[in-house]
Amino acid sequence: MRTLDMAVFKQQRVEDFYEIGEELGSGQFAIVKRCKEKSTGVEYAAKFIKKRQSRASRRGVRREEIEREVNILQQIQHPNIVTLHDVYENRTDVVLILELVSGGELFDFLAQKESLSEEEATEFIKQILDGVQYLHSKKIAHFDLKPENIMLLDNNVPLPRIKLIDFGLAHKIEDDVEFKNIFGTPEFVAPEIVNYEPLGLEADMWSIGVITYILLSGASPFLGDCKQETLANISAMNYEFDEEFFGSTSELAKSFIRQLLVKDPRKRLTIQDALNHPWIKSHELQVEENGLAHAVQRNGEPRQLKTKRLKEYTIQSHSSMPPNNTYVNFERFARVVEDVALMETGLEEVTEARESLQGDIEALLSIYNEKEAWYKEENESVRQSLSQLRYEFRKAEAVRKGLQEDLRAADASLAGISGRYLERQTHLSSLRQELNAELRWLQEVMSSLRGEGGNGHSAINSFTPGLNNEVNEALKELLNRACGGELCSGAKADVSESS
Incomplete structure (x- = not known):
């Protein structure tokens, strides 16, 4: 016995339970015959429905359609509607045992x-x-x-x-x-x-x-x-x-x-x-x-x-x-319309897929445009930053060049100063030698003055300090004019000591 929802098909020979009589009517894939139940003697109508043997075949009724009819008949019990008594199934047919009308x-x-x-x-x-x-x-x-x-x-x-x-x-x-x-x-x-x-x-x-x-x-x-x-x-x-x-x-x-x-x-x-x-x-x-x-x-x-x-x-x-x-042609037309409807459904699905794909493409384009705008902004910002860096670099380069020129000028100035220092030092040395010679000469003069007779000694002693001071002052002024300031400080000290 096979069951789908409410449909119950007995997998037995209908001829074992019913005597099949004359034909009462026929349809495209069904034939109705009078029958009598052997156990009760009650007459019924046996509707033999030819089953479709394969999905590709057009001959016969699909099993799900037969099951739908049986399910509906099993739900019905009314004086003005035919009633279903039993259902049998064999290899080629489903047999509905119906109320005899x-x-x-x-x-x-x-x-x-x-x-x-x-x-x-x-x-x-x-x-x-x-x-x-x-x-x-x-x-x-x-x-x-x-x-x-x-x-x-x-x-x-x-x-x-x-x-x-x-x-x-x-x-x-x-x-x-x-x-x-x-x-x-x-x-x-x-x-x-x-x-x-x-x-x-x-x-x-x-x-x-x-x-x-x-x-x-x-x-x-x-x-x-x-x-x-x-x-x-x-x-x-x-x-x-x-x-x-x-x-x-x-x-x-x-x-x-x-x-x-x-x-x-x-x-x-x-x-x-x-x-x-x-x-x-x-x-x-x-x-x-x-x-x-x-x-x-x-x-x-x-x-x-x-x-x-x-x-x-x-x-x-x-x-x-x-x-x-x-109406065979009408049923064929119905099947054609069903096929057309299926094609329309397929086309609608393709259209929906196309619309969905179009939406995805538009979303991707929007993302791409946003990214492109962002990259442009970033590129402009980087370009401005590079421009600023180039400006700062050129400015630093100019400062560096200025510093180099200043360094070269300072080097030149230092070289000049060094030259003048050497010149002054040489001059100072010569002056020192001259001064030393002068000092020796003065010492000799002083010594000669000390060696002279008695009366003259006190006069010399009283004259010597003043003369020494004047000589010292004269020598300092002379040195200042010759080499100036700190460069002649050593010479001044020597003069002072000699004095």
Whole structure:
């Protein structure tokens, strides 16, 4: 047994538990057969769904899609919706054991009548609404509401019970999760499916509007000569209430359809609004809403709708359907649109990456510009500092040169002074020699004076000190004039000593 979420597939041969009978219907990748449970004798419908054998293959249904259908059916238990009894799986198929719905399609049943009153129509529409309300209360959208999927449990009773079938396209709508797809039958799909816009429960309400339009008139509001024209009519909201088809239809019924066939899903009737609509609540009640009034016919009898056109529609619909009851080309178109959407998503990712890369480049350029400006400022500061250093260097060099010149001048001056000193010293030496000679001469004179006779001795003694002083003073002055100051200090001392 394999399990995914709520889906439980029994890995046993369905033939061991059920007797498989005749075929009841078929689809593109499914076939429905009557079966009888061996243990109870109760009859059911066995839906054999062909599994896709590989991801590359286009034949068969992907397992996750089958599991989604089973999960949804396991959540459903309502009188107007087919019920799931059991699930089996073998190598090639998944077999759904479903409630047997043997009354045929609703439209086939109504087309056999000579006429149909609006009261009968509203009763069948109300059953459809009750089933859809149950689905929508669980956030489940059917996405494939059409006459072929509105069956009767038993058509041998005065008021047959409607059963909604085929949940192969049904999805659970999750809040804040965007869901897009192109699927369903073109004649009944909502504009948001055609335009590949986000989908929700509102798509089912559009389909109910189309079904009601056909039920009351026997004409399809958007059906064109080809699928492309049908889709274009839906997208353009190209429909009208032709008097030929709606001459006997009440204005309130038209109001009900108009409020369902609204292009903007947000303005479309919700399931609760539809159930509360006066046409559903009470057919004979006098109502005035949005300027529209409804009343029964003057003779007091219910409005009778001819079913001739409805019969023609059902015959034409069945004859125009391919044997598998699907629109293969439309599904291929849906897959192409999905591929295009994937490509667009990839392009968006590339664009986002490009924008991110562009932002990084701009950030790097900004950083580079800031660094370049900083380097320029630093370079200018260094240049100014170097200029100042060069100026200081030149100034120091000039001072050095000045000092060198001063030193050379001082050296020259010192050399001159040394020369003059040597000259003075030589001169002094010669003067000293002359002075010494003079002093010796004076000494000899003095000695000769001392050697003379008696009377003369006292005169000499009295004369000698004064003469010596005068001689000394004369010698000092002579030396001052000759060599000046300190250079002759030694000579002066010698003179003094000699004196």
